Amino acid sequence: MVGDAKKIEMPDFGRARVSQDRFRGLRCVHTHLNGERLTQDDLTDLALLRLDLMSIIQVNERTGLPDLVYSAHLVPSTAEKIETKSQSLPYEFLEPNIPSQLDTDFIGLINSLENEMARNRGTARNRQTNRDRVILVGVTTGYLSEAEESLTELEELALSAEAVVLDKIIQRRPKIDPKTVLGRGKLEELLVRSMRLGADLIVFDTELSPAQVRALSEATDLKVIDRPQLILDIFAQRAQSREGKLQVELAQLKYLLPRLVQGQNSAFSRLAGGIGGRGPGETKLETDRRRVRDKISQFEKQVDNLSRQRQERRKHRVQKNVPIISLVGYTNAGKSTLLNTLTDSKVYAEKKMFATLDPTSRRLRLPYEQEVIINDTVGFIRDLPETLVAAFRATLEEISDSDLLVHVVDASNPNASAQIESVEKILLDLKLNEIPQIIVLNKSDLLDEDSLTAIERQIEIDKHRESVSISAIQPRTLKPLVEKIGEIIGKVAIDDSRSAIAK
Ligand SMILES: Nc1nc2c(ncn2[C@@H]2O[C@H](COP(=O)(O)OP(=O)(O)OP(=O)(O)O)[C@@H](O)[C@H]2O)c(=O)[nH]1
Ligand SMILES: [Mg+2]
Numbered sequence: 454m455v456g457d458a459k460k461i462e463m464p465d466f467g468r469a470r471v472s473q474d475r476f477r478g479l480r481c482v483h484t485h486l487n488g489e490r491l492t493q494d495d496l497t498d499l500a501l502l503r504l505d506l507m508s509i510i511q512v513n514e515r516t517g518l519p520d521l522v523y524s525a526h527l528v529p530s531t532a533e534k535i536e537t538k539s540q541s542l543p544y545e546f547l548e549p550n551i552p553s554q555l556d557t558d559f560i561g562l563i564n565s566l567e568n569e570m571a572r573n574r575g576t577a578r579n580r581q582t583n584r585d586r587v588i589l590v591g592v593t594t595g596y597l598s599e600a601e602e603s604l605t606e607l608e609e610l611a612l613s614a615e616a617v618v619l620d621k622i623i624q625r626r627p628k629i630d631p632k633t634v635l636g637r638g639k640l641e642e643l644l645v646r647s648m649r650l651g652a653d654l655i656v657f658d659t660e661l662s663p664a665q666v667r668a669l670s671e672a673t674d675l676k677v678i679d680r681p682q683l684i685l686d687i688f689a690q691r692a693q694s695r696e697g698k699l700q701v702e703l704a705q706l707k708y709l710l711p712r713l714v715q716g717q718n719s720a721f722s723r724l725a726g727g728i729g730g731r732g733p734g735e736t737k738l739e740t741d742r743r744r745v746r747d748k749i750s751q752f753e754k755q756v757d758n759l760s761r762q763r764q765e766r767r768k769h770r771v772q773k774n775v776p777i778i779s780l781v782g783y784t785n786a787g788k789s790t791l792l793n794t795l796t797d798s799k800v801y802a803e804k805k806m807f808a809t810l811d812p813t814s815r816r817l818r819l820p821y822e823q824e825v826i827i828n829d830t831v832g833f834i835r836d837l838p839e840t841l842v843a844a845f846r847a848t849l850e851e852i853s854d855s856d857l858l859v860h861v862v863d864a865s866n867p868n869a870s871a872q873i874e875s876v877e878k879i880l881l882d883l884k885l886n887e888i889p890q891i892i893v894l895n896k897s898d899l900l901d902e903d904s905l906t907a908i909e910r911q912i913e914i915d916k917h918r919e920s921v922s923i924s925a926i927q928p929r930t931l932k933p934l935v936e937k938i939g940e941i942i943g944k945v946a947i948d949d950s951r952s953a954i955a956k
Pocket of ligand 2: 788789790801802808809829830
């Protein structure tokens, strides 16, 4: 190729020889006329195009003849470096030399580097038994600290999805790049790191447009998904009941539909299996538009049916006049644990996010002979994907019949107050904000007295509401909560009978 004094256009190499354990099989050798060595642009191209080698030949100003040759190649990181996440330079520079004296066995070098990449991936894979190896990426136009917190939550989500988190990258930009989200430099860094750490999945903390997913997965040659899709995947992994599976699959298909482009599903052909590519029944997600649409309307009907059946059941219960209490709150707050301790049951509770998908109901006898039904529900999260809220409406509608919401908060989480906000916002969206509510500060065992009092006060100031502190794993701390519930339910019962008399 011939360029001008300043630049040269690289042709589009397409997907030639693309594989995670290999370089491109191409060396770029070009001249620099003004005495520069390898520039940052040269190194970026080396990484983005995954070239075997980037070489520049300087030109001797006096004679016009070739002068020194400078070359660089990429290096895979070693297994130890993966573990310590060392950030050493991904390039190695060859000794500058004059053209006639270049005697590196370059094919040998590249072969051994490629073998090393394959080996790293192999050992990493064996160690982790086929779990997705991910790099998390946060891009923000706002505060870096907020982006970091958000990325910490994303990491928890990724771990809950059984992924291995290799690295986290954050970029602050004045403006999100409409095409690739990240700037070119960061994109290069991401690519290099994913290559060196043997990643096979990139998760973005922001919601990506279909075009961005396509651009990013083309640039990195990796599977690229966003936060809503990761959450959907966790739901898909967790769904147990027929009902849960149906709702998750509906949500996944609704998410997928606008992202499918006729004859251009390269981004999704890479989604077969693994995070972002699995349905709750371990079926491969359908990627044909018409069939996706058919399935969506079929599933919608089934969810409608479910919703009707549940309504019937609820009517039955309301007639029986047993008050209903629902435990709501951020995921991982301790709702299921509280239900278990209160009712001596063994509902699945775990450190992972979204441990509960299928609501469970238990009877609970309060002091003074009152009996109530207590519901455990699916946890909430900031920016819950809309398709999920819509698909889970049958489950969430159940909450609307409650006489009391017990809003469980993980008071030991540094983001507790932001989590309270998120939950209240979702409750408002679901029109559940009119139901009486108690705020319960859970995990008090992990906090000292002073911090707990501080949080209680904060809630009183912010929400004009009292809160009750408990530790769901210590039954003796629950007495004030049970009494409070009894008190409110007692009032509800009296109000009910009054309105019945009034009628
Ligand atoms: N130290 C401590 N840990 C708790 C307490 N309550 C719950 N946990 C732990 O917190 C984690 C999450 O508890 P879950 O009961 O599954 O939380 P959840 O609100 O049902 O979560 P989702 O179902 O995911 O929405 C588990 O590892 C519990 O053991 C508590 O009072 N103190
Ligand atoms: Mg739970």
